[in-house]
Amino acid sequence: xxxxxxxxxxxxxxxxxxxxxxxxxxxxxxxxxxxxxxxxxxxxxxxxxxxxxxxxxxxxxxxxxxxxxxxxxxxxxxxxxxxxxxxxxxxxx
Amino acid sequence: xxxxxxxxxxxxxxxxxxxxxxxxxxxxxxxxxxxxxxxxxxxxxxxxxxxxxxxxxxxxxxxxxxxxxxxxxxxxxxxxxxxxxxxxxxxxxxxxxxxxxxxxxxxxxxxxxxxxxxxxxxxxxxxxxxxxxxxxxxxxxxxxxxxxxxxxxxxxxxxxxxxxxxxxxxxxxxxxxxxxxxxxxxxxxxxxxxxxxxxxxxxxxxxxxxxxxxxxxxxxxxxxxxxxxxxxxxxxxxxxxxxxxxxxxxxxxxxxxxxxxxxxxxxxxxxxxxxxxxxxxxxxxxxxxxxxxxxxxxxxxxxxxxxxxxxxxxxxxxxxxxxxxxxxxxxxxxxxxxxxxxxxxxxxxxxxxxxxxxxxxxxxxxxxxxxxxxxxxxxxxxxxxxxxxxxxxxxxxxxxxxxxxxxxxxxxxxxxxxxxxxxxxxxxxxxxxxxxxxxxxxxxxxxxxx
Numbered sequence: 234x235x236x237x238x239x240x241x242x243x244x245x246x247x248x249x250x251x252x253x254x255x256x257x258x259x260x261x262x263x264x265x266x267x268x269x270x271x272x273x274x275x276x277x278x279x280x281x282x283x284x285x286x287x288x289x290x291x292x293x294x295x296x297x298x299x300x301x302x303x304x305x306x307x308x309x310x311x312x313x314x315x316x317x318x319x320x321x322x323x324x325x326x
Numbered sequence: 327x328x329x330x331x332x333x334x335x336x337x338x339x340x341x342x343x344x345x346x347x348x349x350x351x352x353x354x355x356x357x358x359x360x361x362x363x364x365x366x367x368x369x370x371x372x373x374x375x376x377x378x379x380x381x382x383x384x385x386x387x388x389x390x391x392x393x394x395x396x397x398x399x400x401x402x403x404x405x406x407x408x409x410x411x412x413x414x415x416x417x418x419x420x421x422x423x424x425x426x427x428x429x430x431x432x433x434x435x436x437x438x439x440x441x442x443x444x445x446x447x448x449x450x451x452x453x454x455x456x457x458x459x460x461x462x463x464x465x466x467x468x469x470x471x472x473x474x475x476x477x478x479x480x481x482x483x484x485x486x487x488x489x490x491x492x493x494x495x496x497x498x499x500x501x502x503x504x505x506x507x508x509x510x511x512x513x514x515x516x517x518x519x520x521x522x523x524x525x526x527x528x529x530x531x532x533x534x535x536x537x538x539x540x541x542x543x544x545x546x547x548x549x550x551x552x553x554x555x556x557x558x559x560x561x562x563x564x565x566x567x568x569x570x571x572x573x574x575x576x577x578x579x580x581x582x583x584x585x586x587x588x589x590x591x592x593x594x595x596x597x598x599x600x601x602x603x604x605x606x607x608x609x610x611x612x613x614x615x616x617x618x619x620x621x622x623x624x625x626x627x628x629x630x631x632x633x634x635x636x637x638x639x640x641x642x643x644x645x646x647x648x649x650x651x652x653x654x655x656x657x658x659x660x661x662x663x664x665x666x667x668x669x670x671x672x673x674x675x676x677x678x679x680x681x682x683x684x685x686x687x688x689x690x691x692x693x694x695x696x697x698x699x700x701x702x703x704x705x706x707x708x709x710x711x712x713x714x715x716x717x718x719x720x721x722x723x724x725x726x727x728x729x730x731x732x733x734x735x736x737x738x739x740x741x742x743x744x745x746x747x748x749x750x751x752x753x754x755x756x757x758x759x760x761x762x763x764x765x766x767x768x769x770x771x772x773x774x775x776x
Contacts, residue, residue: 241549241681243608244451245509245634252616272604274552289639289646290549307506307637 234323235267237281239297241290243272250285250306257309257316263325283319341420342378345610346371348428352617366613373609374420380606381413384599387592390579391563392728394589395671398569403671405562406678406714406732407555409603410596412458414727419461426464426478427457431618433483438626441766445494446622447486449509449634450615451607452733456511457482459721459736460743466722467747467755477752480759481743484766489513489735490632493689496520500641500692509632512682515706515734519686522705523698533695536645536687551604551677556597558676563589635685642688648696649687649703654679656707664711670718672711678732682710706734713737720744 238250247270254268271280273290276297284297291302301315320326337343349370353363388410395403416423431453438444447453460478469477490497490507493516498504508516527533567575567589580588622629639646657674664671683703690702710732717740718725731740746754 240636242551242604244604244611245449246636248450248608248611248615249448249633252619270608272552273550274601275605287636287640289636289643305640307633 234265234325235269235281236283236285236319237276238268238270238285239273239276239290239294240270240287241273243270243275246287246306247271250287250303250312253309253312254285254316257313258320260313261317261320261326263320266325282323285315339421341416341424342371342374344421344424345374345614348424349613349617352613352621356617356620369609370613373606373612374416376606376609377413377416377603378606380409380599380602380604381417382599383595383602384410384413387559387595387599388728390575390588390592391566391596393579394563394566394570394575395728397574398566398571399665399671401665401668401671402726402728403566403673404714404718404728404730405559405673405675406710406730407600407675408455408678408732408736409600409607410729411724411727411731412455413599413603413606414729415458415462415724419458419465422461422465422474422478423454423458425475426461426482427454427614429475429479430457430460430482430486433479434486435622435625437483437487437763437766438622438629441487442769443487443491443766444626444628444630445487445490445507445509445632446619446626446629447490447509447632448615448619449511449632450611450618452509452511452634453482453486454607454611455731456485456736456739459731459740462721462724463740463743463747464755466720467743468752469755473752477755477759480763481739481755484759484762485511485735485739486632487766490630492517493520494630496689496692497638500638500689505630506637507630507632508635508638508685510635510681510685510733511735511739512635512678512685512706512710512733513735514738515682515709516685516689518709519698519702519706520689520693522702523690523692523694525694526697526701527694533698535642536648536691536696536699537642539644539696549680552597552601554676554680555600556594559593559596560590562673563593635681638685638688642691642699645687645691645699646684647687648699649685649690649706650680650683652700652703653683653686653707653710656683656704657711659704660708660711664715669715672714674707674711675732678710679707682706682733709734710737713741716741717744720748 238247240247251270278298284300287306288304346367350367353366464474464478493513572585575585686703686706687699691699714730717737
């Protein structure tokens with residue numbers, strides 16, 4: 234299982250989201266998920282099982298496959314809720 | 327003994343090995359297991375070499391662009407792009423950059439731990455770029471070896487704390503709390519945009535927010551940096567190529583290839599170079615940033631994380647687009663002024679105007695609504711166009727690279743330390759760093775004016 238956080242240049246925001254996802258997964262006790270980050274240009278459908286994108290760049294990127302859209306990228310509660318939902322759907326917890 | 331020493335110096339003068347060692351220290355400090363440590367150290371090592379490879383490609387594109395621009399307009403044209411200038415500078419200043427970055431992050435933690443400025447600057451790529459610029463400025467100023475690293479690291483630590491600090495009043499207004507700060511080295515531009523927003527709003531009136539109006543969407547693709555860099559470079563290359571004329575290009579630069587075809591490929595090369603550099607930067611930072619975050623959380627209670635610029639974009643999506651356009655128009659306006667005055671011409675790059683213009687729009691909107699967003703980001707566009715003009719002379723030989731640092735704080739910081747060195751030499755820099763540190767350490771002193 235692989236999660237990929239994506240932002241415009243793949244440097245700052247997606248990296249922060251990646252670190253937050255790892256934190257949430259640890260809190261939930263989920264193991265065996267590889268989390269990484271990337272820029273919009275490089276991200277392609279096969280790169281991950283689930284993609285995490287901020288609301289403002291999510292538009293037009295449905296081709297990636299399963300996309301989780303984050304309304305507020307610094308809201309840990311929102312992230313926790315959305316990661317938890319994905320983890321439940323994928324039978325990770 | 328001598329052999330050990332020369333080997334050690336060889337190791338320290340290889341930036342790729344040096345950053346790998348820094349990553350190794352970070353991984354060991356976090357007590358990572360053997361395989362993670364080996365993986366992280368190796369990736370950091372290779373990442374640095376990837377940046378150098380990207381710089382090579384970028385140079386093949388920038389050099390002919392510079393020649394064409396000179397031929398066409400008789401002045402030099404500069405395309406500000408952080409990745410480009412950093413990759414070129416790392417060839418010579420790599421080791422100093424790595425050491426300034428490492429010790430600068432420690433200075434940041436110390437300042438946050440012991441003064442009222444609780445900001446921890448977590449935007450790793452900007453830390454790297456600023457460390458690189460300081461390595462250049464301090465070398466041009468006349469420092470070398472240990473004093474160079476020390477001065478650079480203290481300056482970096484101060485900038486990492488003050489940049490979020492000057493913007494925090496506006497961040498509080500925007501986010502409604504004091505928990506998060508903005509870590510993006512264009513804070514001067516954003517704060518001025520916020521002030522301009524206040525000024526144009528007028529007293530007492532409620533400003534119309536950008537978010538109350540209908541604004542066309544669908545420009546999200548510009549956030550994809552490869553696409554926006556390639557498209558703008560194609561436009562710039564074509565304009566310059568047509569102005570320089572086919573005769574010059576086909577005889578001097580392209581070896582007979584059609585001048586427009588040549589330009590198209592070179593524009594693509596620029597985007598390709600930046601793409602590779604970004605991949606390298608990502609590898610270099612992959613271990614260093616989480617280590618820095620982990621260590622700072624442990625050592626600094628109530629630290630305020632300063633995070634990358636897109637965190638403010640979701641507060642006002644319309645202001646993001648309006649800010650980009652307005653800032654870009656500010657850049658075009660500045661370009662015309664420069665052409666009239668006959669100075670070096672700073673070309674408006676889409677990437678800096680998108681990111682800093684967008685954020686300036688968000689802050690201008692927070693203080694002055696739609697009018698504030700338009701006026702504030704227009705002023706931001708002018709600021710990030712004119713700062714490089716004055717930054718170039720203090721960068722020594724790198725001032726002639728046809729590209730330079732793009733965001734406002736690089737300009738302000740570079741010009742500040744560079745002019746200090748011009749007027750008072752290295753001593754002036756040491757004294758000013760000491761004075762700033764003392765001022766920051768005063769618990770309830772006046773607001774600093776940096």
